[in-house]
Amino acid sequence: MAELSVITPIEYLKGVGPQKADVLKKELQLFTIGDLLQYYPFRYIDRTQFHKIRQLHPEMMGAQVLGRLISLQEVGEKRSRRLVGQFRDDTGSIELVWFQSITWLKKSLNVGAAYIIYGKPTEFNGQISLTHPEMELYNTQEKKIGNMTMQPVYSSTEKLKKFNLDTKGIQRLQQTALETVYRSLHESLPDYIIHEHQLMPYAQAMLAIHFPQNTQDLNAAIRRLKFEELFFIQLRLLRNKQLNIQKYRGHRFDKVGDKFNTFFNERLPFPLTNAQKRVVKEIRIDTNTGAQMNRLVQGDVGSGKTVVALMSMLLAIDNGYQACMMAPTEILAQQHYAGITALLGEEICTVKLLTGSTPAKERRIIHQQLEEGTLDILIGTHALIEDKVKFKNIGFVVIDEQHRFGVEQRAKLWRKNIIPPHMLVMTATPIPRTLAMTMYGDLDISVIDELPAGRKPIKTVHFFENQRLRVFGFMREEISKGRQIYVVYPLIKESEKMDLLYLEAGLENLQREFPLPHYKISIVHGKMPVKDKDFEMQRFVKGETQIMVATTVIEVGVNVPNASVMIIENSERFGLSQLHQLRGRVGRGAEQSFCILMSGNKLSKEGKTRLETMVRTSDGFEIAEVDLQLRGPGDISGTQQSGVLEMKIANLAADQAILTEARNRVIDIFKTDPQLLLEKNKMLGQYLSQRSPGISWDKIS
Template sequence: MGFHPYICGKEFTISSRGTHILASPIEYLKGVGPQRAELLQKELGIFTFKDLLEHYPYRHIDKTKVSLIREIGPQTDFIQIAGRITSMGIMGEKRSKRLVAEIKDASGVVELTWFQGITWIEKMLFVGQSYQVFGKVSFFQGLPQLTHPEIEPLAEENATARNFLEPVYSTTEKLKARGLGGRQIAKLTQALFLHLREKDLPENLPDYVLQQLQLMPRYRAITNIHFPPSMEAWTQAMNRLKFEEFFIAQLRMNLVKSRRHRYSKGVIFGQVGDIFNTFYEKYLPFELTGAQKRVIKEIRKDTGSGRQMNRLLQGDVGSGKTIVALLIMLLAADNGYQSCLMAPTEILARQHFAGLTKLLKDLPVTIRILTGTTKAKERREILKQLEDGTIQLLVGTHAVIEDTVQFKNLGMAIVDEQHRFGVAQRAKLWGKATIPPHVLVMTATPIPRTLAMTAYGDLDYSVMDELPPNRKPILTVHRYETARSQVMGFIKAEIALGRQAYIVFPLIEESEKLDYENLMKGYENVKAYFPEPKYWMSMVHGRQPTDVRETNMQRFKDNDTQILVATTVIEVGVDVPNASVMVIENAEKFGLSQLHQLRGRVGRGAEKSFCILLTSTKLNNDARERLKTMCETTDGFKVAEKDLELRGPGDIEGTRQSGALNFKLANILQDRQWLEAAREVAEKIADNDPDLSAPENARLLEYLQSLKGKTAWSKIS
């Protein structure tokens, strides 16, 4: 394959077979040793032979083809040519010193340039001799050249290409300095393959799956992903391994879901009682949407089944998740159970508490709030009432999961904005009852379907894709900094109509101090447009003491101030129906989901609302794309799809903790058809053979058992 492979050292004996060979520490591979092993571990996370095997090349260089020099064009990336060196000499001095050679074939001439190792290369090359050259094309003063190309002598009669596809592996500067560049990693990988047999990489997919989808066997796929005989073989290997990554993740989640459905005992909400009915008939502020009714029906079915519910409820900003949560908590109360609603911030928890208290009016339901700032005396009282069952609904922040908080009979746990809580934090809630409570996880950040079924495949999920009829679409526009005075004039016009406005500044700097200075400067600039006493402003940011922040927020809610200048602390949950304008300063510095969340702070009343994205005139393509998306749609699911497309799944907030997206090859956007196929097969297996006891699924069972303990998988999303 064009490499001179290393042979394994004495420390490693070939007799260790199967998983043992792959578990061998990387230092035992000849050519590595303790020092290089330490670097490979630190730089690339390669600890074992298996890790090296799974350090896949990110592309292959096609060395099966020799091109003509005249074929080089602006789009040419790498090229392989064969020709005769016609001239060679050193040019420039000191830093600009370089060796320049001209190589000629039947179609033209191109320059080869070296800045390093000049003396050695000059001794190696001869004018008049033929060479085969491979390198990356660059352009200098409009003319193509190959800088630091690979070059080797070529006999006239043998002017053909070497017959293989060369893998290109990612590496780092530190590794290159220790002689572990991409090509050296390729040599180490090839050395490892000399000691692998088919039984060392046993098949893990059932034969019927391989046949149904016409997939390449596993050993061949792993060989061909590194050293393929052709691009077609490489494509088949990629498809096989992408499917495998998706399938194993989907199968594990579906088996968890299947076992939970069979074995996890849950409390039963068997009746719809007086509290629920009275609220529904007398106090419900508006007619429920079709989506809300559908979700309540799904939850009622779950909570009446005798199994523990684990459901993800996702709905766009303003789709009415809170009213659904309240109805479910009233259902729990009717059946003699307590409920708990956990929110990520004190502002959001207090807002939920205020909203729920207002909705409950004089219904016989005791609701309390517990946060980090609850005074000691009140806290003692709340803890006592939770234990004796007096409190039916508890709203709170992280304070709710502290060990001192004990319930009499917790039956429903609702987690709002779930991406802000880690799995371990959520798990503490489930431990607060003998029979684990039903769990409803809510998010206002719509999750694209592909992401939801990958990251949350072990949860049943409901989608609320309908806005209440009284919500008017928000008009979103993009304006440059140069139009600031017109934007401020527009806010004045809205205030004259009795409305209010938000002006939000980003948190972007590494330094909290700089952030604070930027905000204060922005505040003063806004103030210049809105002088007191004609206009009143309040400011909210993370460095303020909680009571100051709450007071400023409350003043805005009560319409004592017409403008709220804030950082992203208002991103979720702030509800001021009278606010009709959202101005986002430096909008190019926000992510799409954050922009969408901020926009959702307006449009909560009966009036037409506006979101103005204010930016500098210098924008990169990604920022332009984000702003364009915001102006074109208010549909959170479309926004989320675009966000996924622009940022990739690994960066989407909250998905990392699931462990489901650490794919080495598969991409949930580009490989959607393999994801769908994997999900379909996994669901069928989990339904028909949930214990994997059928003979045809034996190798699957064995493979999953071999993975146990290597990934933190949890029943709690």
């Protein structure tokens, strides 16, 4: 048989075979020996460090002790049957307890022998014990790969464990894999990059990541493999960006005409902030290059993204093109339509709304006007991407809250013209810098980091459940001033798993405290029919109800300047970005607004950090950074859609410095050798040609 390599199917590795290969493929998506080697440990046990028995305490993650097994006794019957050992060193003794494999352990453990044991200390009735400790006879270690001073720990599953693929079993496979293919592990980075960035060679790093000899080797291996992973992500992203500019011609908007100027000089109700002016200028420059624009605009709730989008669409219309704006929900699309038509008036251009509930007759008229070119701006939901919707000459597309749309949905808008329209992607969910560089590394990014003048910061406070009467009193005060209040719950119905104050019980409570006819309450949640939801929303918008009880359906898409209080129940159960979005529903009028975070009396460490962050700052980017630290990139809105973030070892929350170093190196390479034709970069060109994905729709829009 041919020599094994990293591309060899995993079933051919000694010790695997068809059955184990099948479970490794299903449980861990490991198909080749190379996949196995890239299944890295999630932590290491430092086997160079020993503790004395008297030093053990239950807060320790794990401890290693050298001592002697004094006795071994089976106690209890049936379900309470267990094996108990007494283990002693020169500072004291502890109990070792096993509930499984008792018969085998009784035969294999030697009473009186010296052992190195490892396990997590627990406390029971004031006594420290170790349950199911790892046992290793002292002085029997062989000097070979696998008997290391830093022992790797791998994630496993119940199914894997049935095939003896627990952490020890995976460790054995890694040992076999490295012994089998180590000599064929080829370098993946050019020599000059390894030298200039002082990186450990690839084969050495793969050995050290699985079987490090010391902490220094392990850290060097981790840095090497993180740099490589982030370097190749940036290489792909920046090549895509380069290709888009070269490959996709864009409509040239070379004039600023009557519609843009009329709006700017006569209709704009407030002066633009410097941040808005900067972003409009960036868009004007982009759309006049002759290349297709792909720009992401980030800005907190209320920062004025919609006005920037409208001025960009007017620029398109002045140059003879149509524009459209797609929003994820009907409520948000209706809000954009109402806001934009109010800003434009009736003279500047024609604007229509298209959603799933647009009547068929009106829909036909919209289709006809679009194809004739008499409709300038179309605002809508997913209805815009239907094949029936055909533009005469679409030149500019705005996608709001883009993470709520799938890749292919966004791509359909991109295909609505022979020359692709310019794309402006907007999000009110601030994206941490590391995530933006990775997730949107091939888009140009604009940030609106100023709020319009006159906006008062929202005061955020945290109250525990036992302070609820104070909150009710405050609500009455605000309602007496003519203000309105949101009360948001995480669930509609009670969950057996979570002890939450749920919406229905909360509504009953509020109805007792705020009875008819003095107070009126609206209720909105995701399970309601659209008509009922809209009816309740409109009652609140018109001021007919003072309190809106809702689930997170109102996270985006409701703009009620008179609403000055946002109360979030069980706030410790929400993610930080969601709390920030909800808070942004108030503070839209001239009056002082408040966000009240209600929580249970007991908070986890993470819950406490989230609520303290919300009270301390209203800076969406700072909040997003904390959110990334707490949750990791896979959980941040929309990032799961992108294969870019399926990282083996890098961590965007912790590796900003390495990411910046890798990205800057890629930028320098493309500046001096854009086609990667130099001999020293041929390896990188081959890497890209092997992974050419064609059009990367998710990156285009």
